[in-house]
Amino acid sequence: MPDYQTHDKINTGLLVPILTSMIYLNVDFITISIFTISFVFATYFLSPDMDIDSRVFKRWGLLRFIFCPYRDLFKHRKLSHNVILGPISLIGYLAAIIMLVVYLASGVILEYDDRFLIVLAGMVLAIETHIITDKLMSKKKKK
Numbered sequence: 001m002p003d004y005q006t007h008d009k010i011n012t013g014l015l016v017p018i019l020t021s022m023i024y025l026n027v028d029f030i031t032i033s034i035f036t037i038s039f040v041f042a043t044y045f046l047s048p049d050m051d052i053d054s055r056v057f058k059r060w061g062l063l064r065f066i067f068c069p070y071r072d073l074f075k076h077r078k079l080s081h082n083v084i085l086g087p088i089s090l091i092g093y094l095a096a097i098i099m100l101v102v103y104l105a106s107g108v109i110l111e112y113d114d115r116f117l118i119v120l121a122g123m124v125l126a127i128e129t130h131i132i133t134d135k136l137m138s139k140k141k142k143k
């Protein structure tokens, strides 16, 4: 199983050709920025390894208690490392907490915004890269 540094390096390395392609395709600056921030955030703070006391989990510092229920609910490398349910559970969990905190703090109910799709694309791609890397490197070790 690759360690957190390997995951960080692979994700960061993947971001270079993605950004190059986006610039080549004349994607606007705001979209590139939102995508990049989301991708980097998901790489460093929302990986599927939130299901254990991983480095990513510890990066949340004092706020890591937010993810204790997620960590305790999911067995390591099971649902959080499923290519479909992994991103849905991680992003859905974080989105639910953000919506709840915003509502409790201000009474505002967050509404859908088209830019959410860009955030989603960045996060999903970072999480999928982690899952695929885990699967490929685990297969390699078994041989």
Ligand SMILES: [Zn+2]
Pocket (backbone or CB within 6 Å): 048, 049, 081, 130, 134
């Ligand atoms: Zn993993």
